[in-house]
Amino acid sequence: MKSSMICCVTLLASLCSAANADFQLEDGDHFLSLLTLGARHDDNISQDPKSQPRDSSAIAIVQPAFLFKVGSPKVSFDGAYTLTNESYEYDSKDNHTDHQLLLGSQFAFNASNNASLSFDYIEKQDIRTSINRAATDEEVGDESRFTNLAGRYRLGADTARAQLELNLGASNLSYLNNLDTLSQNRLKERDMITQGGTFYVRVAPKTRILLEVIRTDFDYEDAKSLLNNNATKYYAGVTWEATAKTSSYIRLGQEDKNFDSANAIDTSEPAWDINITWQPRSYSRINLTTGKGAAEGSVRSDVIETTNTTLSWTHDWSYQIESQLSYNSINEDYKGKAFNGRKDDTNTASAALIYKMTRNVEFSGRYSRKERESNSPIEEFDSNIVEISVTFAI
Numbered sequence: 001m002k003s004s005m006i007c008c009v010t011l012l013a014s015l016c017s018a019a020n021a022d023f024q025l026e027d028g029d030h031f032l033s034l035l036t037l038g039a040r041h042d043d044n045i046s047q048d049p050k051s052q053p054r055d056s057s058a059i060a061i062v063q064p065a066f067l068f069k070v071g072s073p074k075v076s077f078d079g080a081y082t083l084t085n086e087s088y089e090y091d092s093k094d095n096h097t098d099h100q101l102l103l104g105s106q107f108a109f110n111a112s113n114n115a116s117l118s119f120d121y122i123e124k125q126d127i128r129t130s131i132n133r134a135a136t137d138e139e140v141g142d143e144s145r146f147t148n149l150a151g152r153y154r155l156g157a158d159t160a161r162a163q164l165e166l167n168l169g170a171s172n173l174s175y176l177n178n179l180d181t182l183s184q185n186r187l188k189e190r191d192m193i194t195q196g197g198t199f200y201v202r203v204a205p206k207t208r209i210l211l212e213v214i215r216t217d218f219d220y221e222d223a224k225s226l227l228n229n230n231a232t233k234y235y236a237g238v239t240w241e242a243t244a245k246t247s248s249y250i251r252l253g254q255e256d257k258n259f260d261s262a263n264a265i266d267t268s269e270p271a272w273d274i275n276i277t278w279q280p281r282s283y284s285r286i287n288l289t290t291g292k293g294a295a296e297g298s299v300r301s302d303v304i305e306t307t308n309t310t311l312s313w314t315h316d317w318s319y320q321i322e323s324q325l326s327y328n329s330i331n332e333d334y335k336g337k338a339f340n341g342r343k344d345d346t347n348t349a350s351a352a353l354i355y356k357m358t359r360n361v362e363f364s365g366r367y368s369r370k371e372r373e374s375n376s377p378i379e380e381f382d383s384n385i386v387e388i389s390v391t392f393a394i
Contacts, residue, residue: 023362023391023393025067025068025069025078030068030069030070031066031067031068032066032067032068032393032394033064033065033066033067033393033394034063034064034065034066034067034391034392034393034394035062035063035064035065035391035392035394036061036062036063036064036065036389036390036391036392037061037062037063037389037390038060038061038063038387038388038389038390039058039059039060039061039387039388039389040058040059040061040385040386040387041056041057041058041059041385041386041387042056042057042059042383042384042385043056043383043384043385044056044381044382044383044384045057045088045090045094045127045128045383046127046128046129046130046132046133047129047130047372047381047383048130048381049130049377049378049379049380049381050377050380050381050382051377051378052130054381054383055090055091055133056090057088057089057090057091057094058088058089058090059086059087059088059089060086060087060089061084061085061086061387061389062084062085063082063083063084063085064082064083065080065081065082065083066080066081066082067079067080068080071106073108074107074108075105075106075107075108076105076106077103077104077105077106078103078104078105079101079102079103079104080100080101080102081099081100081101081102082099082100083097083098083099084097084098084099084100085097085098086098093128093139093140094127094128094140094141096124096125096127096140096141097125098122098123098124098125099121099122099123099124100120100121100122100123101119101120101121101122102118102119102120102121103118103119103120104116104117104118104119105117105118111157112155112156112157112160113153113154113155114153114154115151115152115153115154116151116152117149117150117151117152118148118149118150118151119147119148119149119150120146120147120148120150120171121145121146121147122145122146122147123143123144123145123146124143124144125140125141125142125143125144126141126142126143126144127141128140128141129141131182131183132178132182132183134182135178135181135182135183137181137182138177138178138181138182138183140177142175142177142178142183142185143175143176143177143178144173144174144175144176144185145172145173145174145175145176146171146172146173147171147172148169148170148171148172149169149170149171150167150168150169150170150171150194151167151168151169152165152166152167153165153166154166156200159202160202161201161202162199162200162201162202163199163200163202163208164197164198164199164200165197165198165199165200166196166197167194167195167196167197167198167214168194168195168196169192169193169194169195170191170192170193170194171191171192171194172190172191172192173188173189173190173192174189174221175188175189184298184299186221186222187220187222187224187225187227187298187299188220188298188299189220189221189222190218190219190220190221190227190296191218191219191221192216192217192218192219193216193217193219194214194215194216194217195214195215195216196212196213196214196215197212197213198210198211198212199211199212200239204240206240206241207238207239207240207241208238208239208240209236209237209238210235210236210237210238210239210249210251211235211236212233212234212235212236212237212251212253213232213233213234213235214232214233214235215230215231215232215233216230216231216232217229217230218230218231218296226259226261226263226264226302227259227261227264227296227297227302228259228260228261229257229258229259229260229264230257230258231255231256231257231258231293231294232255232256233253233254233255233271233293234253234254234255235251235252235253235271235273236251236252236253237249237250237251237252237253237273238250242277242278242279243279246277246279246285247277248275248276248277249273249274249275250272250274250276251272251273251274252270252271252272253270253271253272254268254269254270254271255267255268255269255270255271255293255294256268257294257303259302264302264303264336265302265303265335265336267294267303267305267335269292269294269305270292271291271292271293271294272290272291272292273291273293274288274289274290274291275287275288275289276288276289283315283316283317284313284314284315284316285313285314285315286311286312286313287310287311287312287313287314288309288310288311289308289309289310290307290308290309290310291307291308291309292305292306292307292308293305293306294306295332297334297335297336297337297339299337300337300338300339301334301335301336301337301338301339301340301342302335302336302337303334303335303336304332304333304334304335305332305333305335306330306331306332306333307329307330307331308328308329308330309328309329309330310326310327310328310329311326311327312324312325312326312327313325313326319356320355320356320357321353321354321355321356322353322354322356323351323352323353323354324350324351324352324353324354325350325351325352326349326350327347327348327349327350328347328348328349329345329346329347330344330345330346330347331343331344331345332344332345332346341375342374342375342376342379343374343375344372344373344374344376344379345372345373345374346370346371346372346373347370347371347372348368348369348370348371349368349369350366350367350368350369351366351367351368352364352365352366352367353365353366359393360392360393360394361390361391361392361393362390362391362393363388363389363390364388364389364390364391365386365387365388365389366385366386366387366388367384367385367386367387368384368385369382369383369384369385370382370383370385371383
């Protein structure tokens with residue numbers, strides 16, 4: 001089974017997307033609580049291959065969230081906590097409760113020196129896949145716990161010609177079950193240390209060029225693991241402010257991944273990280289994000305060369321009605337071990353309509369279709385998901 005990948009999420013992104021609702025802390029607010037109630041129908045919850053019967057289920061969703069922000073222009077603290085409970089009509093063994101806690105702090109020492117600290121904690125349970133259901137000793141999906149502590153220091157004022165930014169982070173991925181069964185989660189547990197530096201030069205009032213180096217050391221906790229490695233990304237790029245509230249960037253470069261074990265495959269591939277927002281009108285936004293890099297492998301692969309691209313369009317038809325269209329494409333190329341040569345292409349299209357009935361009540365409906373093609377037929381599947389929800393802000 002593919003290694004579970006949990007991405008580090010920034011605190012700012014969480015404040016804007018908690019509970020899948022368009023509620024944020026306004027200037028002067030210090031606390032906001034949200035409650036989302038929803039229902040979803042998934043016609044292939046286990047991602048069963050196209051050649052096999054599929055398991056469908058209705059799912060009830062209860063998701064409270066709490067956001068806070070306190071402090072002064074010199075020192076501030078903010079955070080978000082989200083609890084997500086999902087109950088499955090098909091099988092109660094799939095019921096689960098996930099937790100996400102994100103904390104942050106910002107320090108403005110003077111106009112030319114500032115720093116920030118963040119802490120992320122994510123505890124989640126994956127839905128059981130066809131592999132979990134086939135293993136008689138795996139009663140529930142994989143349960144994982146991710147923690148991340150990160151710090152950033154920036155030298156140079158916002159208006160300065162040059163700026164230097166240094167980053168340091170430590171994270172851990174551990175599993176709570178299915179350690180020595182078919183999933184072999186014990187071999188996926190790891191510690192990660194990330195160090196990075198970015199040098200910016202302003203070439204126009206809203207445009208900067210950059211040079212960046214990011215190194216991550218992956219230390220797997222089980223002595224039998226052959227996946228200990230370090231990955232280094234080298235980027236050159238440009239960043240610019242599209243509007244007062246949106247910014248875009250392009251980073252192009254290379255990623256080198258080197259393993260401690262001679263039995264694993266070292267890689268050196270092009271890498272990029274791009275986020276471009278185009279806002280032709282104040283009420284209409286088009287966003288393109290794309291990235292390529294080396295994702296961690298598993299007991300059945302050394303590394304997964306991954307390209308992830310999303311194109312989305314958000315349009316405000318009125319103060320109360322908003323539509324969202326998006327298309328996501330993930331291309332995965334497996335290298336090493338039993339999965340060597342496997343290639344997966346996963347495409348997801350979704351459409352959503354949001355109705356803001358009042359300042360504190362929001363309704364939404366969403367449909368998405370996901371389809372994976374692969375040169376390994378047992379990995380191919382498709383699914384259709386329909387979801388409706390209402391969010392209350394207090």
